[in-house]
Amino acid sequence: MDLARSAARLPVFLSLTIGAMIAIRLCFLGTPAGRDEAGFLMVGNAWGDGDSLYGPYWVDRPPLLLWIMDLAGTLTNLRLIGLLACVVMVLGVARAAYLVRGPQGARWAAAAASLFSTAHWFGVTRTNGEMLCAGFVAWGFALTIQALLPHARRPWLPALGAGVLAACSCLIKQSIVDGLVFAAVLAVAVAWQQPAARRRAAVVVAAGTVGFVVALATGVAAAAARGTSPAELFDALVTFRAEAGEVIRTSATAATGQRLIVLLATWAGSGLGFIAVLAAWCAARRREPVVLATFAVIAFASGTAVLGGSYWGHYLFQLVPASALAAGLLADQVSRRLRTALGVFTVAVLAANLTYTIVAPPQVGATAETVGTWLRESGDPSDTAVVVYGQPNVLGAAGMSSPYPYLWSLPVRTLDPDLTTLSGVLTGPDRPTWFVEWTGVDSWGITGADRLENELDDGYRKVAKVCGRTVWLARGEERSLAPVPKECP
Structure with missing residues (x-):
């Protein structure tokens, strides 16, 4: 009776928890x-x-990712998609937690997910790839668990969906291959510990592999129909990442090390660190298949972040x-006393962070918005611009x-290092029409900076300095320039 009452109250709890998350976001x-x-x-909009x-x-x-961006169209729509x-x-x-631990497990999982989502x-104020993947990953967990339940009918069907x-x-x-990691570890653990379930595990792995391969091939084929070939995708997603990793390593500055320290401190102070340690301890102690699979994903996602x-x-949102x-x-x-203490601590830390960001909102992106707004007010609808290097938010x-195909600094440094x-x-x-110097044309150790400066002098003229960023206008073009903001973020 208590279990039935707890299950009946679960939708109310989920509604309140999700509602609070939505209100904050x-x-x-x-x-x-x-x-x-x-x-x-x-x-996405220009594809x-x-x-x-x-x-x-x-x-x-x-x-x-680009199809989602094309579907969103605007920043507001994109953020609503991220919230969804x-x-x-x-x-x-x-x-997923309900299938293993019942209503109580579901409540804790939902509360943690909602809390971390605020x-x-x-980076939850902005919609990124980790956030857009989160729903697919979570339901992949649930479907994989469903497929491997002892008495589940047609296990191949949820496995295919996973x-x-x-x-x-x-x-x-x-x-982000978290779903694959979870399914592989869970299937192997179940087969290892439960010989009678090996046939089911094999069916789940086979069906999941078919679903993965067919969906991946469909996505690649659809992209090819839109003009993006499989060879180009492989070069961008695999070859480029290897080359870019070396560029990141050789160009690392003190700021890179500082970001690592902040990342680790956030991991430790947000509650993610304690959950990872607890998962590792329970996985080693009990070797429960679902816990082993969950810890494997945490370890994999942590390695990816670092x-x-x-x-x-x-x-960290991937975690x-x-x-x-x-x-x-x-x-x-965890004992009730420790669980309560840790829960209160995590809520208090996140609430303090949330309060601070509301009272003193971070200014990240505000300068780019100011410079971009000045360009919009000064330019014509048909004007184009290049921002060196990166800052597509301008x-x-x-x-x-932009007539230049690289909108971020990493592709510039990797694919166009001499600025040809x-x-x-x-x-x-x-x-x-416009050229904006964000950090100077000689930043990032670019080798073609001298030539670029000569070409700028020949083809462009300096017309303004907006929030410390030099703006050039193509020679031969005349525009009615907006007033330069007296105060910048």
Whole structure:
């Protein structure tokens, strides 16, 4: 009777938890666009004719991400899609935990997922690839568990769905293979510990593999039909990442090490660290298949965040689905007093972070928005611009496209280190109307900076300095320039 009553109350708990998360996240809907948000929206909305990977632009991301951007169209819509992805993720981890631990496990998993989805230091104010993958990953967990339940009928069907969802997450961000890791470890653990279940595990692995391969092939074929070939995708998603990793390593500065320290501190102080340690301890002690699989995902996602070499805070969001599931699975392994203390501590830390960000909102992206707004007010609708190096959120705020295919600094440093392509753009028939120096043309150790400066002097003239950024206008073009802002973020 108690179990039935607890299960009956679960929808109410989920509704309240998700409602609170939505209310908090809506407070950040108007935050200035991030570099990735603006850049991905530009690439997705322009995907069509052109001689680069995605029409006129190039980015080292799979095609489903760009389809989502094309579907969103605007920044507000994209953030609402990101919020929807978090809602789906909360429901997915709750379902997965429910299958293993019942209503109590589902409540803990949903509470953890909702809480982490409001943590500003995980970059939740902006929609990124990790967030868009979260729903697919969480429901992949749930379907894999469903397929491997002892008395589940037609186990191949949820396994097939789990494979499709795993492919979807890979088609958004190629490094997020959490669903595959979870399914592989869970199937192996079940087969190892339960000889009678080996046939079921084999069926699940086979069906999941079929779902994954078919969905992945469908995504690649659909991208090819839109002009992005499989060979180009392989070069961008695999070959480029290897080359870019070396560029990141050789160009690392003191700021890179500082970001690593912040990343580790956030991991430790947010509750993710304790969950990881608890999952490791329980996995080694009890060797329960679902706990083993969950810890394997936590370990894999942690390695992905660290080995990437850039150490951005939003990488930690990849840990949220597995960590929330672990909270649901392991809550009963901690004494009630310790559980309450840790819960209160985590809520207090995240609430303090949330309060601080509301009272003193971070200014990240505000300068780019100011410069972009000035460009929009000073330019014509048909104008184009190049921002050196990166900062596509300037272009997004300006409402201008770019004739240069690389919208981020890493592709420039990896694929155009001597600025041959950029020089061709500046001296070609489709040269940009505006050129914005964000950090100087000689930053990042670019080897072609001297030549670029000469080409700028020949073809452009300095017309303004907006928030410390020099703005050039093509010679022969006349524009009515907007007043330069007296105060900058």
